[in-house]
Amino acid sequence: MRVRRYFLKAAVSLALLLFVLSASAADTPPSPTISSVDITHFWQAYDAAIRVSDPLAQQDIVQRLYIDKGTAGLRAFMEAKGYTVQSYVDAIRSYPRYWASIRPHTLRAQSAIAALQPELVKLKVLYPQLRPATVYLAIGALKSGGTTQGDKVLIGAELATGDETVDIGEMTPKMQAWLTGYFRSKPFDNMVLLTVHEFVHTQEHGTARNLLGQAVYEGVADFVAEKVTGRKPPLPYVDYGPGNAEAIKAAFAKDMNGEDTSGWLYNDTHNAFGVRDLGYYVGYAICEAYYRKALDKRAAIRQMIELDFSSAHAVEDFVTLSGYFARVPRQHGLPSLSRP
Incomplete structure (x- = not known):
């Protein structure tokens, strides 16, 4: 009888252990798929392209050695940002010192987001419905540090x-102004934060219809x-926004x-403010106000992520509930946020 009781207890304990382990595994997102092969292909194409001077020959090289060998991520990136083979050839020919100085940084790209998995675990705790996404590290033509598609x-x-060691001296004054501030923020050191930001975008729904x-x-x-990583991007709008909140809102x-x-x-x-990306600050402030008022914080996160951005009414209702605007007049035929 004692032997039977022992085996029964052992079986129950084993079943409980397996249940806990399976539940834990279900709550932990798999390690993200991260591809950096496009970076390798780009530098192979670059080295071949700069050995010739004819632009048409360079186009052929970049097409064959980089674009044709590209991942689904590179194709999506080119589509999202309107990149063409000519975009790459123009950038290669115009900024040789830039490419020489950025090259060693790009070769460390995958190591910069080695700490991504623990942050995705935190994201899944905040948002259990998290869907997987693939991270593609590629080389663009100087339009975007990060975006998403599907x-x-x-x-x-x-x-x-x-970072600030990159040579931007060949750029136009406008590009230099932008890149000086951007590289001062040390984007390499904040690639995990950037990647989590973009990962959240892969969970969102619909295309926004207006600036709001x-x-x-x-x-x-x-x-x-920020909720996941405990960090905000070290960019000017983050510091400027709170101190000028009412003027920005108006x-x-x-x-x-x-x-x-x-x-x-x-x-x-x-x-009027001379500060880039203040729309990010406004959007953040709306979300912060909504979250602060919510009794169920996890539900608030889900409502943010699952908001239907293709519906101006849905966005408007979300903003109204946040209380960010007290009264906003009707414009462009869309309902005002003060709708009863």
């Missing part, structure tokens, strides 16, 4: 791995990435129902 996180290593929706779309990614309210994002998003400084 379930693909797309990192432009020629920007995202840089696009700002919230970016704000959700910034806000959730200016943003005038533009928010329109489709034009210039002056507010994506490195455009054509605004």
Whole structure:
């Protein structure tokens, strides 16, 4: 009888152990797939291209050795940013000192996001519905350090791995102004934060219809990435926004129902403040206000991530509930945020 009782207890203990282990495995996202082969292919193409002077020959080399051998991530990156073989040849021919100085940084790209997996574990705790995504490290033509397409996180290593040692002296004054501030933020040291931000984008739904929706779309990614990593991007809008909140809010309210994002998003400084990407700050502030008011914080995170950005009404309702705006007049035929 004692023997039978012992084996029964052992069987129950084993079953419980297997249940705990399986539950734990279900809660832990698999290690992300990270591809950096496009970086290797780019430098092979680059070395071959600079050995010839004819632009048409260079196009052929870049096409064969880089684009044709590219991953699904490179194809998505080119589509998302409008890159062509000519984009690459123009960049290669125009900025030889830049490419020489950024090269060793790009070769360390995969090591820069080696700590991504623990952050994705935290993200899954915050958002258990987390879907997998593949991270592609590629070389772009100086338009974007990071973006997404579907379930693909797309990192432009020629920007995202840089720092203040990169030679930008061949650039136009406008590009120098942008890259000086960007590289001062040490993007290489913040690639995990950038990648988590972009990972959040792969979970979001729909395409924003106006500036307000696009700002919230970016704000959700910034806000959730901060909750995961405990860090904000070390960029000017993060510091400037809180100290100028009311003026920014009033200016943003005038533009928010329109489709034009210039002056507010994506490195455009054509605004009254002279600070890039203040739309990110506005979106973050809306999410912060929404989260602060929410009784169920995890549900608030889910509502942010699952917001239907293709619906102006859904975005508007979210913003209304946040309480960020007290009253905003109707513009461009869309309902105002003060709708009853």
